[in-house]
Amino acid sequence: MIEFxxxxxxxxxxxxxxxxxxxxxxxxxxxxxxxxxxNFMTTKVVLRVICLLINxxxxxxxxxxxxxxxxxxxxxxxxxxxIYSFASAFSDQMTIIIQRFSSAYIVLVGMSVVDALLNSVxxxxxxxxxxxxxxxxxxxxxxxxxxxxxxGIVIIASIIGQSPLFLLxxxxxxxxxxxxxxxxxxxxxxxxxQLSSNDMIRLGDWIEMPKYGAxxxxxxxxxxxxxxxxxxxxxxxxPAYALVxxxxxxxxxxxxxxxxxxxxxxxxxxxxxxxxxxxxxEEFERIDGIADYIRAKRHxxxxxxxxxxxANLKSVKGMSLTNIGIFRAYIQTYLKSNPNIHHDMxxxxxxxxxxxxxxPLNIYAFTNKTEWVNYENIQSDLFDHLLxxxxxxxxxxxxxxxxxxxxxx
Numbered sequence: 542m543i544e545f546x547x548x549x550x551x552x553x554x555x556x557x558x559x560x561x562x563x564x565x566x567x568x569x570x571x572x573x574x575x576x577x578x579x580n581f582m583t584t585k586v587v588l589r590v591i592c593l594l595i596n597x598x599x600x601x602x603x604x605x606x607x608x609x610x611x612x613x614x615x616x617x618x619x620x621x622x623x624i625y626s627f628a629s630a631f632s633d634q635m636t637i638i639i640q641r642f643s644s645a646y647i648v649l650v651g652m653s654v655v656d657a658l659l660n661s662v663x664x665x666x667x668x669x670x671x672x673x674x675x676x677x678x679x680x681x682x683x684x685x686x687x688x689x690x691x692x693g694i695v696i697i698a699s700i701i702g703q704s705p706l707f708l709l710x711x712x713x714x715x716x717x718x719x720x721x722x723x724x725x726x727x728x729x730x731x732x733x734x735q736l737s738s739n740d741m742i743r744l745g746d747w748i749e750m751p752k753y754g755a756x757x758x759x760x761x762x763x764x765x766x767x768x769x770x771x772x773x774x775x776x777x778x779x780p781a782y783a784l785v786x787x788x789x790x791x792x793x794x795x796x797x798x799x800x801x802x803x804x805x806x807x808x809x810x811x812x813x814x815x816x817x818x819x820x821x822x823e824e825f826e827r828i829d830g831i832a833d834y835i836r837a838k839r840h841x842x843x844x845x846x847x848x849x850x851x852a853n854l855k856s857v858k859g860m861s862l863t864n865i866g867i868f869r870a871y872i873q874t875y876l877k878s879n880p881n882i883h884h885d886m887x888x889x890x891x892x893x894x895x896x897x898x899x900x901p902l903n904i905y906a907f908t909n910k911t912e913w914v915n916y917e918n919i920q921s922d923l924f925d926h927l928l929x930x931x932x933x934x935x936x937x938x939x940x941x942x943x944x945x946x947x948x949x950x
Contacts, residue, residue, distance in 0.1 A: 572627050576620035583616040602665050609661040611654060618650045637702070644699040652692040659685055676744060679733035679781070682764035686726060725780070729765040732782040742767065742784060747792040753779045755789075772913075800883035800907035801916045807927060808899040809865060810937040816861040821935065825867050828933070830874040838862055865892075868934040869902065872927060876906055881919040883907040899939030 591612055595603045606612065625643035628636045659681045666672050698705040736742050742759060748769060749756045757771035767784060769777045795801055817825070822839060826832045845851075845860045872890045876882050886907040893901035904927075908919045931938055 568627075568630055572624060575627075576623050579619050579623055580616070583619050584613070588612055588616060601668070602661075605661045605664045606658070609657045609664065611657045611661060614650065614653045614657050617653075618647055621646045621650065641699050641702060645696040648692055648695050648699065652688055655688050656685055672744065675737055676762045678762060679729065679764040683726070683730055725765050725782075728782040729763075729780070732785045733762070733764060735785050736762075736781070742791065743793070747796070748789050749792070750777075750779060750784075750787070750789040752787060753777055753783070755779055796911050798886075799911065800886045800909060801911045803904060803906050803908060803920050803923070805920070805924065806893060806901035806903045807924070807931070808939040809902055809931075810899050810939040811895060813935060813937040814863060814865045814900070815935065817864055817867065821864070822862060822867075825934070828871065830878065831867065831871050834870050834874070835862070835867065864935045865900070865902070868931070868936060871930070871934070872902075872904060875926070876904070879923065881908055881910065881922075883909040 592607060595607050621643050625640055625647070628639035628643065631639065663678050663681050666677055695705050742748065742762065744759055744762060746759045747757065748759060750769075755769040755771065755777040757769045757777070759767060760770045760776075761768040763781070765781055767779045767781055769779060771777060822835055826835050839862070842860045842862060851860075869890050869892075873888070876888050876890070877884065882888065883906075887905060888907075889903075889905040891903050891905065893903050895901075904923070908916050910916060910919065928938060
C-alpha cells in the first residue's frame with residue numbers, strides 16, 4: 542500500500558524523500574482513522590448488543606461479567622490487532638517496532654481482561670453459601686500475581702525482541718529479591734491455606750483480637766489481610782498470617798450454639814444476711830415460685846433438729862434457713878420460668894468468695910438469643926428485676942457510700 546501511495550506522489554513530481562514521508566504520514570492517518578472507527582463500532586454497536594442480550598436473559602454470571610467490564614476491556618484489543626495487521630505496510634524496521642509494541646499492548650489488554658475475569662469469578666462465588674466457609678479471594682490474588690509476572694515477562698520480551706524463555710532463565714538469580722518483595726504475599730498464601738483448611742475463620746464471623754484492636758465481624762478475607770468491622774463501624778485490618786501466628790477469639794461457636802452467656806454478680810451487703818424467723822418464712826411463702834421450696838426446706842430443718850435433739854433454734858449447731866439462701870432459690874426459680882433463658886444450657890446461681898464489696902451472688906446462665914441488642918436487653922431486664930426484688934428478702938445491695946447516704950445520716 543505504501544508503494545502505491547509513494548508512486549502516486551512521485552508521479553506528480555514530488556521528491557522521493559518527501560514522497561516517502563508523506564506516504565508514511567497518510568498511512569498512519571488511515572490506520573488511525575480505521576482504528577478509531579473499529580473502536581467506535583466495537584464500543585457503540587457490538588458492546589450495546591452484548592449488553593442488551595445479557596440484560597434480557599435469566600443468567601446471573603454474565604451480568605457479573607458485564608458489571609466488572611470484562612467485555613469493555615476486551616474491546617480495547619481490536620485497535621491493537623488492526624495496527625499489528627497493517628504493520629507490514631511500512632518498512633521492515635518500522636514493521637518490527639510496530640509489531641513489538643502492538644504485541645506488548647495486546648498482552649497488556651489480555652492481563653486486564655484476566656484481572657476483571659478473576660474479579661467476576663470471586664463475585665459469582667460469593668453468591669453461594671460455600672463462600673462463607675471457603676473464601677477464594679486469596680487464591681485469585683495469587684493467580685493475578687502470577688498473571689502479572691508472566692505478562693510482564695512477555696511484554697518485556699516482545700519489546701526487546703527476545704524469547705520469554707531467555708528472560709525466565711535469569712529468574713533464578715532474582716529469587717531472593719522476589720522472595721523479599723513478595724514476602725507478605727507468600728506468608729498470606731500459606732496463612733490462607735491454613736485458615737481455610739482448619740476452618741478457623743469465615744466471612745461474617747465475630748472475632749476478637751485485642752493486639753490489633755479488632756472486635757467485630759469479618760467483612761473481607763484477602764491474600765494479605767483480613768478486614769474486621771468493629772462495633773463502632775471502624776475497620777481494623779489484620780495481616781492474614783497474624784491470625785495463624787497469634788491467638789484470637791472466634792465467637793462463631795456461641796452463635797451456632799444458639800445461646801449467649803450471662804455471667805454477672807449482684808454484690809450483697811454481708812451485714813444484711815440473717816437467719817429467717819418463722820414469721821419471715823411465712824412472708825416468703827407468699828412469693829410466687831418458692832412456696833414449695835420453703836415448705837420442703839422447713840420440714841428438712843425440723844426433722845434434722847429433732848433427730849439431733851436441738852430444741853433451741855438459735856443454737857449454732859442447728860440447721861436454719863437464711864434470707865440469702867431463700868433469695869438464691871428465688872433466682873433459680875425465676876431463671877427456669879424466664880422464656881428468654883436457654884433452658885438446655887447451664888443455669889447456675891452461686892456464691893463467689895467474699896471481698897471488699899460484700900458477697901458476690903453470681904448468676905451464670907445463657908440467653909436463647911445471641912444477637913447483641915437482644916442479649917443486652919434480656920440481661921438488663923433480668924437484673925432490673927433482681928435488683929428491685931432484693932429488699933423483699935431483707936437484703937441490701939452493697940455499694941460505696943455516696944453523698945446521699947451521708948446526707949441521710
